[in-house]
Amino acid sequence: MSPAPAAALLAGAVAAALLADRLVSVTAIALVLLVVCLRAPAGRRRLYLIGVIGSGIAVFVVTPFVATVGSHVLWSGPTLPVLGELDVTREELYNGLFQGVRLAAVGLAFAAYALLLDHDRLVQSARFARRSVLTVALATRLVPTLERDAAGLVEALRGRGVEVTGTRGRARLLTPLLAGSLERALNLAEAMEARGYGRAGATRALRPPWSALDRCALAGAAGLVALGVLWL
Amino acid sequence: MLHECSLELEPGEVVALLGPSGGGKSTLLRALAGLVPHFHGGRFSGRVDVAGHDTRRVRPAELAGTVATLFQDPEDQVVFTRVAAEVAFGLENVGTPPAQISPRAAEALAAVGAGHLAERLVAELSGGELQRVCLASVLALEPRLLLLDEPTSQLDPEGAAAAIELARSSGAAVVVSEQRPDRILDACDRVVFVENGRLRDGELPPAWIPRDAELRDEQPAGAPACVLDGVSFAYGAVPVVADASLTLGRGEIVALVGPNGSGKTTLAKLAAGLLEPAAGGVEREGRACYLSQDPGRYLVRERADEEVALAVGGDLSRARRALAELDLAGFETRHPRDLSSGERERLALAAVLVAEPDLLVLDEPTRGVDPERKAELAALLRAQAPSRATLVVTNDLVFAGDVADRCVSTAAERERALV
Numbered sequence: 001m002s003p004a005p006a007a008a009l010l011a012g013a014v015a016a017a018l019l020a021d022r023l024v025s026v027t028a029i030a031l032v033l034l035v036v037c038l039r040a041p042a043g044r045r046r047l048y049l050i051g052v053i054g055s056g057i058a059v060f061v062v063t064p065f066v067a068t069v070g071s072h073v074l075w076s077g078p079t080l081p082v083l084g085e086l087d088v089t090r091e092e093l094y095n096g097l098f099q100g101v102r103l104a105a106v107g108l109a110f111a112a113y114a115l116l117l118d119h120d121r122l123v124q125s126a127r128f129a130r131r132s133v134l135t136v137a138l139a140t141r142l143v144p145t146l147e148r149d150a151a152g153l154v155e156a157l158r159g160r161g162v163e164v165t166g167t168r169g170r171a172r173l174l175t176p177l178l179a180g181s182l183e184r185a186l187n188l189a190e191a192m193e194a195r196g197y198g199r200a201g202a203t204r205a206l207r208p209p210w211s212a213l214d215r216c217a218l219a220g221a222a223g224l225v226a227l228g229v230l231w232l
Numbered sequence: 233m234l235h236e237c238s239l240e241l242e243p244g245e246v247v248a249l250l251g252p253s254g255g256g257k258s259t260l261l262r263a264l265a266g267l268v269p270h271f272h273g274g275r276f277s278g279r280v281d282v283a284g285h286d287t288r289r290v291r292p293a294e295l296a297g298t299v300a301t302l303f304q305d306p307e308d309q310v311v312f313t314r315v316a317a318e319v320a321f322g323l324e325n326v327g328t329p330p331a332q333i334s335p336r337a338a339e340a341l342a343a344v345g346a347g348h349l350a351e352r353l354v355a356e357l358s359g360g361e362l363q364r365v366c367l368a369s370v371l372a373l374e375p376r377l378l379l380l381d382e383p384t385s386q387l388d389p390e391g392a393a394a395a396i397e398l399a400r401s402s403g404a405a406v407v408v409s410e411q412r413p414d415r416i417l418d419a420c421d422r423v424v425f426v427e428n429g430r431l432r433d434g435e436l437p438p439a440w441i442p443r444d445a446e447l448r449d450e451q452p453a454g455a456p457a458c459v460l461d462g463v464s465f466a467y468g469a470v471p472v473v474a475d476a477s478l479t480l481g482r483g484e485i486v487a488l489v490g491p492n493g494s495g496k497t498t499l500a501k502l503a504a505g506l507l508e509p510a511a512g513g514v515e516r517e518g519r520a521c522y523l524s525q526d527p528g529r530y531l532v533r534e535r536a537d538e539e540v541a542l543a544v545g546g547d548l549s550r551a552r553r554a555l556a557e558l559d560l561a562g563f564e565t566r567h568p569r570d571l572s573s574g575e576r577e578r579l580a581l582a583a584v585l586v587a588e589p590d591l592l593v594l595d596e597p598t599r600g601v602d603p604e605r606k607a608e609l610a611a612l613l614r615a616q617a618p619s620r621a622t623l624v625v626t627n628d629l630v631f632a633g634d635v636a637d638r639c640v641s642t643a644a645e646r647e648r649a650l651v
Contacts, residue, residue, distance in 0.1 A: 120317035134311075141313065148355065155506055156529035159522030159593075160543035160584055176532045179569060183528075184308050190271050191309035195369070196296030196325030205320050205333035 012221030019228030052107035063096030251426035253574025340372035360492030445629035454481030457621035463512035487632035490642030518590025
């Protein structure tokens with residue numbers, strides 16, 4: 001499948017997850033996207049899945065304490081300044097679960113986009129907003145690039161006999177990683193300018209025409225949005 | 233950075249820019265590409281005229297195609313994830329007719345010997361392969377002025393000669409900045425020496441005059457500090473090192489040479505204990521330290537002395553002594569990112585030498601280092617050699633000859649054991 005219809009299909013899944021108002025519908029979308037993500041190599045998908053599942057669980061845990069919904073109280077706690085009386089209702093738990101799964105579905109769609117799509121072909125097939133598509137593609141590469149940089153820093157430290165252990169040890173790498181990213185961004189911007197990026201009259205290499213599968217994917221994306229609005 | 237420089241280039245002429253690190257070579261190349269002053273700012277006087285365009289009036293992007301620049305660090309100039317798209321990027325920007333883009337990209341890749349890499353991910357390439365891809369990206373543009381900033385820093389001697397010849401045969405006026413004069417002097421029409429921001433004519437300083445590599449072949453010596461016995465290693469399904477054996481004796485310096493992609497770095501990491509072999513065994517005596525070929529990995533702390541002290545438990549006095557040995561006295565409180573590329577190389581060296589290891593493994597320690605500094609580094613390593621075993625991975629055969637007691641090649645490594 002060409003990357004543009006695949007991206008449209010993922011966008012359709014995200015729209016359906018945001019429009020749907022039933023837990024079972026959102027869960028089904030999240031599960032399908034999880035299966036899609038599992039096609040990526042284990043080493044690459046691990047970080048994305050940890051992030052997505054962690055965020056979903058965080059939303060599920062926090063929502064009952066910050067929302068005030070429902071009358072079926074399951075637990076009553078103390079009264080705290082600012083937050084008021086802490087309690088957990090059945091409706092809040094359901095709402096937390098729903099929002100958590102919804103966030104996971106959106107995150108999994110992004111993970112599938114980052115892990116499985118050929119961003120080069122996506123940029124090259126963009127018929128409009130090419131700059132924006134290129135920006136998104138470069139931003140998507142940030143995570144794997146940071147992973148690679150972090151691995152390089154850790155290796156160089158090991159090469160000096162310094163082991164990086166624990167959360168504190170890893171946290172110390174954040175500043176050099178950020179500074180390295182900024183430096184690279186500047187170098188890349190210069191290289192892009194020198195290669196003519198942004199000048200008028202740019203062309204695109206010829207691409208093969210869309211297949212029947214690509215057209216079906218595009219129709220499927222539109223169908224998902226309609227489904228989200230009408231039935232899910 | 234530059235003072236009252238005048239330079240005229242004829243079509244088809246190849247000019248070698250030589251000079252010490254920080255002398256202004258890269259700034260001169262950027263001025264020719266219009267990136268100085270447009271991208272970097274600064275005070276600019278005088279005039280740069282490229283093919284009838286005044287670079288102060290025309291944006292660098294508008295000059296692209298007429299001018300093509302290959303930057304020093306191939307890792308920092310890659311936009312796309314796949315090789316073919318990367319080479320096509322410049323062609324698309326300059327408005328090449330769509331039907332010509334893919335054929336021209338494929339032709340440029342084939343010309344640099346990287347045709348087989350077209351569908352590979354950029355992140356999977358070795359430094360040498362990536363440098364070839366970046367060279368293909370600029371050659372594909374068929375520019376009138378080709379600016380190459382240390383284009384052979386990660387290439388083996390054969391690859392370097394082929395790259396320079398390719399640039400020469402492009403028909404463009406070519407300006408090549410180089411730290412290894414032996415790689416460019418035979419192929420260039422003119423030499424310009426850049427020092428302290430000024431262009432200098434006349435004879436080259438003695439250190440810059442090319443000489444033949446005098447590789448020594450002494451017998452392995454000293455008690456073994458590291459023994460690799462029939463080691464093999466593969467990245468995924470791709471075997472990189474197969475059944476290799478190598479013994480490093482205390483007191484000797486061994487240079488590991490060989491073509492790009494032949495497994496030199498992998499073997500060095502196996503020796504240093506950064507990788508575990510899939511088969512075979514590695515025995516080491518005492519502490520091992522490894523210097524990566526990327527000095528950007530030695531920028532963890534916010535002061536140079538603290539960076540160096542990392543390897544010795546924060547002992548700042550030892551760190552300062554190590555900095556002084558690498559001619560970085562006075563840089564102790566500087567932020568490592570404020571150092572020039574040559575200074576960063578020396579900081580990285582200080583960061584591993586400070587530990588006084590029993591086994592020292594250096595991966596391409598002369599990348600971006602000028603001949604004078606290289607001679608100093610060779611003298612330092614020779615002076616410290618008796619206390620340790622040293623393995624130097626390098627494509628710089630002159631340096632290998634200067635520093636090493638013996639030379640081991642990975643060229644025939646796939647078929648037979650090394651030593």
